[in-house]
Amino acid sequence: MLGFLMASPMDIHLEPVQVARIIRDYGRRNVHDVLPEVVADLSCQLGEGPLWQTVEKRLYWLDYIRGRTYRYDPASGGHELVFQGARTAGFTFQADGGLLIFMDGPSVAILQDGKLSYVFEGPPDESGMHFNDALADPKGRVFSGTVPDDRSRVVDNVCRLYRLDTDGSATPVADGIGISKRHGLHTGRQADVLHRLICANDLHV
Numbered sequence: 001m002l003g004f005l006m007a008s009p010m011d012i013h014l015e016p017v018q019v020a021r022i023i024r025d026y027g028r029r030n031v032h033d034v035l036p037e038v039v040a041d042l043s044c045q046l047g048e049g050p051l052w053q054t055v056e057k058r059l060y061w062l063d064y065i066r067g068r069t070y071r072y073d074p075a076s077g078g079h080e081l082v083f084q085g086a087r088t089a090g091f092t093f094q095a096d097g098g099l100l101i102f103m104d105g106p107s108v109a110i111l112q113d114g115k116l117s118y119v120f121e122g123p124p125d126e127s128g129m130h131f132n133d134a135l136a137d138p139k140g141r142v143f144s145g146t147v148p149d150d151r152s153r154v155v156d157n158v159c160r161l162y163r164l165d166t167d168g169s170a171t172p173v174a175d176g177i178g179i180s181k182r183h184g185l186h187t188g189r190q191a192d193v194l195h196r197l198i199c200a201n202d203l204h205v
Contacts, residue, residue, distance in 0.1 A: 040072050040079040049133070053093055060099075062088055069099070069111075083111055090134030092142050100164075102131035102144045108164060119168045122146070126160075128153075132179065140166045147179055154178050 045065035052059055059072045060082070069083040069091065083101070090102040098112035100119075106129050108120040122129060126146060134144040142164045148154060159177035164170050 039074075039077065040070070042070070042079075044068070049090060051091070051093070055097070060091070062091070064089055067103070069101070085116065087130055089130060089132045089147075090144055092134055092136040100134075100142060102134045102142075104130040104149075106131045106146050106162075108144075108170070120164060120170045129158075131162075143173075145177060145179075 042063070044063035046063065048062055048064055050059055050061040053071070056071075057073075057075065059074070061070055061072075062068065063070070065087065067083075067085050067087045068081060069088060070079055071082050072079040083099070086103040086105075086107075088101055088103050092100045094100055094110065094112075096112070098110050101109050101111055101116075103109065106122040106126055107118055108131070109116040109118045128149050129146040130149060131144045132147040134142055136142045143161060144164070145161045146159050148158055155178075157176045157178055159175070159179060160172045161174040161177060162170050163173050
């Protein structure tokens with residue numbers, strides 16, 4: 001079984017040197033014996049969000065600052081740029097093979113055959129915000145939180161957590177958040193980085 005790790009800078013203002021690396025290990029029983037292998041060495045400004053596509057058997061990840069989405073094919077050992085556009089902070093896979101991408105605006109679009117089709121653009125009071133991370137639940141809904149472009153605004157708790165339903169509608173399910181980050185379905189929790197909180201949310205909404 002393969003495991004994937006990513007190395008990224010702690011400071012996003014660092015020069016775009018080799019700061020994003022997708023690393024593969026070999027699933028050995030003793031983690032101390034694992035020897036990582038660099039499989040994609042790119043000049044990302046902030047690499048994050050690795051997600052495995054089970055049908056394609058490829059690994060996708062983001063260069064968050066530059067709005068780039070990459071994928072890596074373990075079978076061939078190759079990697080490629082899939083999309084470049086607005087700042088991209090999260091994505092999920094569509095049943096038809098497309099990507100549901102969460103971006104600046106905040107906005108959400110489907111990337112299919114190299115073309116973007118927008119399914120959600122934030123309300124006027126969300127101007128100057130962008131999405132941060134995204135996670136699909138077993139019902140096909142996707143949860144993603146907003147973050148202000150001007151990071152000085154996070155102290156005002158202006159961020160929200162949205163649920164995007166399968167009909168394309170978006171509903172705020174929580175607000176008053178500092179920085180929405182790292183949603184997890186196994187625990188039904190979401191992190192608020194600014195306030196150092198992990199919040200539990202009812203998924204039956």
